[in-house]
Amino acid sequence: METKLDEIAMRVTPIGNGTVIDHIPAGQALNVLKILGIDKTTEATISVLMNVSSRRSGKKDIVKVEDRELEEDEVNKISLIAPGATINIIRGRRVVEKYTVDMPDxxxxxxxxxxxxxxxxxxxxxxxxxxxxxxxxxxxxxxxxxxxxxxxxxxxxx
Ligand SMILES: Nc1ncnc2c1ncn2[C@@H]1O[C@H](COP(=O)(O)OP(=O)(O)OP(=O)(O)O)[C@@H](O)[C@H]1O
Ligand SMILES: [Mg+2]
Ligand SMILES: [Zn+2]
Structure with a gap:
């Protein structure tokens, strides 16, 4: 039986404040982590979902970063490897802002x-x-x- 996307995403504990980078092309999550400088020394809570099914694109990756909102140049870098990704800003456990990354000219x-x-x-x-x-x-x-x-x-x- 096919599991619905939202069920998969919600298996991860919701974050109170932070950023969800959604609709990342499957296979690019690790490159997103690299752009954000996230590695084994990172102490913040990070969730990485890879190859989850998406109605929009078949398969996608998702990265959730707690207690961090992204800088403009980080978002610009993400746009290069993950065109179409959405940035969701989470505050008080809710999506308070959502936008699609746009590659600069x-x-x-x-x-x-x-x-x-x-x-x-x-x-x-x-x-x-x-x-x-x-x-x-x-x-x-x-x-x-x-x-x-x-x-x-x-x-x-x-
Ligand atoms: N508090 C939270 N903690 C962790 N992840 C969250 C939280 N709130 C939302 N998300 C995740 O952020 C993303 C966007 O949430 P939203 O509720 O806008 O979903 P959506 O309606 O499917 O959005 P879209 O139309 O962009 O696909 C989803 O991947 C969702 O699982
Ligand atoms: Mg969705
Ligand atoms: Zn040159």
Whole structure:
């Protein structure tokens, strides 16, 4: 018998205050944790659900972080690897704000250009800049050397 999504999600103890990152494409939850700097040294309570069934997209991942609201640059990074993810801000156990992540048109200082001889990969004091040519499917291009990135975006996170 198929278990309803909400039953699965609610098996995890509800959080009082924090953030639920929902509708993450299946397989990207660990990259979201990496973006948020969550690792074995983290003391906050974190719930990670992977491959839960979703009416919208077949399978999805969910990350729940207690007592933390995300910074704009963290949300921008998440948009690169999890387009369509929703950010739910929880206060007093309830969703008080919800929005869908949106990829910026220009990504500055967040992703390394894949071209090793690009000026943004030298010792010059230049921040990487990738222009978003298409959001879905993701297609980026380096402003300096025109090198494209279309896959494995998480591998280029700085
Ligand atoms: N207090 C809480 N603790 C932990 N998770 C929560 C809490 N409240 C809501 N959630 C989770 O946050 C997400 C959004 O909750 P919401 O009630 O808006 O669900 P929804 O109506 O299915 O939203 P959507 O339309 O975005 O899928 C769900 O994954 C839900 O399980
Ligand atoms: Mg839902
Ligand atoms: Zn470049």
């Amino acid at each position: 220009l990504i500055v200082g967040v992703l390394r250009c894949p071209n090793p001889s690009c000026i943004s990969n030298t010792n010059e004091p230049i921040k990487s800049q990738l222009l978003v040519k298409s959001k879905n499917p993701v297609a980026l291009r380096c402003v300096y050397c025109e090198q494209p990135i279309t896959e494995k975006i998480a591998d280029y996170l700085i």
